[in-house]
Amino acid sequence: MDEQGGATWMNREPPRGSAGVAAALSPAAEKTAALAEKITAEGGFAFVGSLEKAAGGDRAAAEAAREMAWEQLHAGPWHSVVPAWRDAYAATCLYAAGFHADDGDLPEALKILDLGLIMGGLLLREDLERGVEIVLERSKGGSGGEDRGVCAGILGGIDRGNESEVLRDLPPGSLTSNMVGRQFSLSMERFICDYFQRGCPVVMVGSIDHWPALTKWKDLRYLEQVAGDRTVPVEVGKNYLCDEWKQELITFSEFLKRTISPESCKTDMTYLAQHPLFDQVQELRNDIMVPDYCFTGGGEIQSINAWFGPAGTVTPLHHDPHHNLLAQVVGKKYVRLYPASISAELYPHTETMLYNSSQVDLDSVDLEKFPKFEGLEFVDCILAEGEMLYIPPLWWHYVRSLTPSFSVSFWWAT
Ligand SMILES: O=C(O)CCC(=O)C(=O)O
Structure with a gap:
């Protein structure tokens, strides 16, 4: 792990063994480096270590980092969460979603990206949005995005009730x-x-x-x-x-x-x-x-x-x-x-x-x-x-x- 939180990110390759979605979703090195620096300043050394491994293609490390960030988001009232941890959570969502998408589990990938959008910070918002587009695009080729019939039978709109x-x-x-x-x-x-x-x-x-x-x-x-x-x-x-x-x-x-x-x-x-x-x-x-x-x-x-x-x-x-x-x-x-x-x-x-x-x-x-x-x-x-x-x-x-x-x-x- 890089104690200074950053230098090792700059010349990084996309996650290894992931020519597909994981590579496309991998956040830009400059952003991850800036993030690692902030999280290091917050004392999150273990997180930064796992994030670095996730960037190298380590799926278990990506999940571990996501877990760590999630814990930080839920450690106290929402307004007191350090903003860098929200960005950190978003970064881990990008890695984790990429791995799931490459496994063909597009619903899980989409869910993880949505969690990133809902709870993540602004730093990687555009990356998450792009990720959603990629995953939705891929879903169109499969079964996703179609009428799942949940609302069948109410074609006229919402039942008005009494x-x-x-x-x-x-x-x-x-x-x-x-x-x-x-x-x-x-x-x-x-x-x-x-x-x-x-x-x-x-x-x-x-x-x-x-x-x-x-x-x-x-x-x-x-x-x-x-x-x-x-x-x-x-x-x-x-x-x-x-x-x-x-x-x-x-x-x-x-x-x-x-x-x-x-x-x-x-x-x-x-x-x-x-x-x-x-x-x-x-x-x-x-x-x-x-x-x-x-x-x-x-x-x-x-x-x-x-x-x-x-x-x-x-x-x-x-x-x-x-x-x-x-x-x-x-x-x-x-x-x-x-x-x-x-x-x-x-x-x-x-x-x-x-x-x-x-x-x-x-x-x-x-x-x-x-x-x-x-x-x-x-x-x-x-x-x-x-x-x-x-x-x-x-x-x-x-x-x-x-x-x-x-x-x-x-x-x-x-
Ligand atoms: O529609 C509602 O249930 C509440 C709306 C509300 O509180 C608001 O817009 O501030």
């Missing part, structure tokens, strides 16, 4: 008082003056009618075809504040199966929530467009996230620091909003990780424990297909899907 039943589950007082204002084809000028500058929510109607997603995403066969083999993170359980809640990594196909199965919806509500799916699947990214409103205030897009799940998913009352346009592509959602000015009455959690979530469970409010919550004014709405809700920064929001639903959020900062 909406009136779901409406009964809304928190008491919903849809009875102040509704969020609705504006058809809202001009940029009016958006800025009446909503953005005043920090007021608004539902925009007719602003995303041109998105191909509006028609394409109703067809589950299309979704399965473009993303079925991809691995995605999902949330399982009532909501992220509940004890039995967990996260899983599953294929998009498996997720679709769970979303359309009434049985699994009852037992294990699975929500593909707050995931930058469009950074992962280019076809889906091509189906949407960043609304011009998102550049208001000279801002920059922070993230574009997918929120896809069955009827009954709940995102509990919380706030985010960014401007948000929540675009409803398929199905309907109920959204309730409280202004930032009454934060204290919403009893924010005191732990650092949950500081932006309310302790008040809107689905079962305990007024003895949270007396200041009683009678608080809010605005709410049902966000229908093709509509977009502007949520100003720090406004508290509670969201419940009334049907199977696919939404996209655009967060931007100024």
Whole structure:
């Protein structure tokens, strides 16, 4: 192993004995050298040694290095992970995926590359994307990428479910008082003056009618075809504040199966929530467009996230620091909003990780424990297909899907 973490990488050959995908996926020597230097500075000598062997074609070393990086990613809270370890994880995914692809195990190779995209850093992002392209291209020659029939029988789109039943589950007082204002084809000028500058929510109607997603995403066969083999993170359980809640990594196909199965919806509500799916699947990214409103205030897009799940998913009352346009592509959602000015009455959690979530469970409010919550004014709405809700920064929001639903959020900062 090179204690200086780098020099031996510079004149390196592609992994030995791998004229195929492993060679194509092998990261550039300069990048690996820079990475090795950073990981050495973090004390990861064993990792650097294994990575070097992986680069020389040692498959067991590649897996060992991937294991070491994985442990680093899971050693504490996500925000405290040293960024170099995320890059390190991505590097090991490239090597490991290459070995699997050369063995003909393309699904495993794709899964590993997706894990690299989901959990890896930015250094090797393009390499991972190129790897996905290579593996998908090879899969076309085999059985991958075809209609696997998971969604057979629902050609007309997603089953709408029983909406009136779901409406009964809304928190008491919903849809009875102040509704969020609705504006058809809202001009940029009016958006800025009446909503953005005043920090007021608004539902925009007719602003995303041109998105191909509006028609394409109703067809589950299309979704399965473009993303079925991809691995995605999902949330399982009532909501992220509940004890039995967990996260899983599953294929998009498996997720679709769970979303359309009434049985699994009852037992294990699975929500593909707050995931930058469009950074992962280019076809889906091509189906949407960043609304011009998102550049208001000279801002920059922070993230574009997918929120896809069955009827009954709940995102509990919380706030985010960014401007948000929540675009409803398929199905309907109920959204309730409280202004930032009454934060204290919403009893924010005191732990650092949950500081932006309310302790008040809107689905079962305990007024003895949270007396200041009683009678608080809010605005709410049902966000229908093709509509977009502007949520100003720090406004508290509670969201419940009334049907199977696919939404996209655009967060931007100024
Ligand atoms: O749609 C949801 O379930 C939650 C959306 C949300 O919280 C957001 O866009 O910030």
